[in-house]
Amino acid sequence: MSERTLNLDPGLYSYLLNHSVREHPALRELREATAGMPHAGMQISPEQGQFMALLVRLVNAKRTLEIGVFTGYSAMSVALALPSDGKIVACDVSEEWTAMARKHWAKAGVAGRIDLRLAPALQTLDKLIEEGAAGCFDFAFIDADKTNYLAYYERCLTLVRRGGLITVDNTLWSGAVADPRNGERDTVAIRAFNDALHHDGRVEISLLPVGDGLTLALKN
Numbered sequence: 001m002s003e004r005t006l007n008l009d010p011g012l013y014s015y016l017l018n019h020s021v022r023e024h025p026a027l028r029e030l031r032e033a034t035a036g037m038p039h040a041g042m043q044i045s046p047e048q049g050q051f052m053a054l055l056v057r058l059v060n061a062k063r064t065l066e067i068g069v070f071t072g073y074s075a076m077s078v079a080l081a082l083p084s085d086g087k088i089v090a091c092d093v094s095e096e097w098t099a100m101a102r103k104h105w106a107k108a109g110v111a112g113r114i115d116l117r118l119a120p121a122l123q124t125l126d127k128l129i130e131e132g133a134a135g136c137f138d139f140a141f142i143d144a145d146k147t148n149y150l151a152y153y154e155r156c157l158t159l160v161r162r163g164g165l166i167t168v169d170n171t172l173w174s175g176a177v178a179d180p181r182n183g184e185r186d187t188v189a190i191r192a193f194n195d196a197l198h199h200d201g202r203v204e205i206s207l208l209p210v211g212d213g214l215t216l217a218l219k220n
Helices: 010-020 025-035 046-058 073-081 095-108 121-130 146-159 173-178 185-198
Strands: 063-067 087-092 114-118 137-142 160-169 203-208 214-219
Touching: 010 046, 025 046, 025 073, 025 095, 046 073, 046 137, 046 160, 046 214, 063 073, 063 121, 063 146, 073 087, 073 095, 073 137, 087 121, 095 114, 121 146, 137 146, 146 160, 146 185, 146 214, 173 185, 185 203, 185 214
Parallel strands: 063 087, 063 137, 087 114, 137 160
Antiparallel strands: 160 214, 203 214
C-alpha cells in the first residue's frame, strides 16, 4: 500500500486513461474541438468527466446545477448520466462558448436535459431560491470565477438536498494554493474557500487530486 497519492508521469497517466476512461464519442468530439481554442485549459479532463458521471449515478441525481459551462463537456458528461427525465440548470455568461456547447449537446441527444441560463450565476441561483427550489437539487458542479466560489457554494448548499453532493473544480490550483508567496487574487480566493470548507460542519468533504483538484462536499 502507499501512504500518499501517486504522482502520474505521462506513461502512468496514459495507462490510467487506457484502462479506465470509456469516453462517449460525442464527448470525444467536443473535447477535440475545444482543444484548439483559446482557454482550452478550462475544459475538464475525460477522467474527471467520467468520475462526475459516476458520482451523479451514485447519488441517483435527477436535478443538477452547473456553475460555469465553457464549451459544455462537463454538462454533457452529467447529462449523459442522468435518467431521461433528468435536468441540469447550467449557468454561464458567454454566448460564444455556450453556442459551441449547444451544438454538441444536440449531437449527443442531451440538449433537452440542459436548461442553459445566460446570466451572472449568482442572479440565477438567487432566483431559483426565491422561486422555492431550496433542497430540490441532487448534485452541483462549481467551475466558474474563483473569487465567487464561496458565494456559489453557499447558494448551492441551500439548493441541494440533504445527502446531495456539491463538487468544486480547481481547488488545488496547479499547486499555487500551497505556495504562501503566491498572493494572486484567484489563488487567495481558492485558499479562503478551501479553509472555509475544511471547517464547515454542514458537509462531509474530500479534496481529491483529480484534474486541478476536485472537492466533494456531501450535505449533512
